[in-house]
Amino acid sequence: xxxxxxxxxxxxxxxxxxxxxxxxxxxxxxxxxxxxxxxxxxxxxxxxxxxxxxxxxxxxxxxxxxxxxxxxxxxxxxxxxxxxxxxxxxxxxxxxxxxxxxxxxxxxxxxxxxxxxxxxxxxxxxxxxxxxxxxxxxxxxxxxxxxxxxxxxxxxxxxxxxxxxxxxxxxxxxxxxxxxxxxxxxxxxxxxxxx
Numbered sequence: 001x002x003x004x005x006x007x008x009x010x011x012x013x014x015x016x017x018x019x020x021x022x023x024x025x026x027x028x029x030x031x032x033x034x035x036x037x038x039x040x041x042x043x044x045x046x047x048x049x050x051x052x053x054x055x056x057x058x059x060x061x062x063x064x065x066x067x068x069x070x071x072x073x074x075x076x077x078x079x080x081x082x083x084x085x086x087x088x089x090x091x092x093x094x095x096x097x098x099x100x101x102x103x104x105x106x107x108x109x110x111x112x113x114x115x116x117x118x119x120x121x122x123x124x125x126x127x128x129x130x131x132x133x134x135x136x137x138x139x140x141x142x143x144x145x146x147x148x149x150x151x152x153x154x155x156x157x158x159x160x161x162x163x164x165x166x167x168x169x170x171x172x173x174x175x176x177x178x179x180x181x182x183x184x185x186x187x188x189x190x191x192x193x194x195x
Contacts (some may be wrong), residue, residue: 029174030145034082034110034186037144041190043105044077050084071102079103082110089128096136100193109136109189113143117185119156136189143184147176152185 049069079099085092099107111131112122118130133141 029171029177032174033177034144037188038080038082038108038110041106041108042078042080045075045104046078046080047071047076047102049079049081049099050087069098069102073101074104075102077103077105079107080109081107083112085109085111086122086127086129086131100191103193106190106192107139109139109187110144111187111189113183113185113187114149117149117152117156119152121152121155131187133187133189136187136191139189139191141187141189142180143182144180144186144188145177146179146181146184147173148185149183 079102081095081099085095088095096107096109099109112127113130114132115130118127122130133143
């Protein structure tokens with residue numbers, strides 16, 4: 001069991017009605033898989049920085065502060081920053097340094113992948129950019145959700161609206177999420193802090 005570092009979340013943004021179903025962690029394969037993966041990587045105390053989706057339940061969730069966080073150096077064993085850096089824009093390097101500063105053991109980051117997939121949906125949700133694994137040279141990187149690359153590309157080309165998937169497709173995508181290839185729609189980056 002993961003120990004919570006604080007009872008209440010601090011100033012997490014409320015999701016608007018449009019995103020509530022998409023961000024429902026119980027029914028959406030994307031969040032079910034990411035939650036399972038990220039929670040399996042947590043060691044000790046954990047902070048989830050930029051928790052708009054409240055993905056990690058057993059962590060201190062904050063939704064403000066980047067690129068300057070109000071915590072001393074080495075405050076948390078695990079620092080998670082999931083789907084946040086793409087909203088920051090040009091300050092992402094400073095934000096990475098700040099995440100590392102408050103980490104005692106490691107930093108785990110997820111961001112949308114491939115600039116070529118940037119489209120209307122990204123603009124709608126406030127993404128300023130997409131990333132490539134090479135954007136994190138000091139991190140161990142991999143890609144998630146390889147099977148969504150053609151889906152997002154078609155959505156971009158044909159300007160398709162985002163819709164919830166039927167349950168059987170969502171369940172299939174959850175299973176496919178466990179297979180990793182050298183490309184995908186999300187970059188997972190992990191950096192361990194040297195003692």
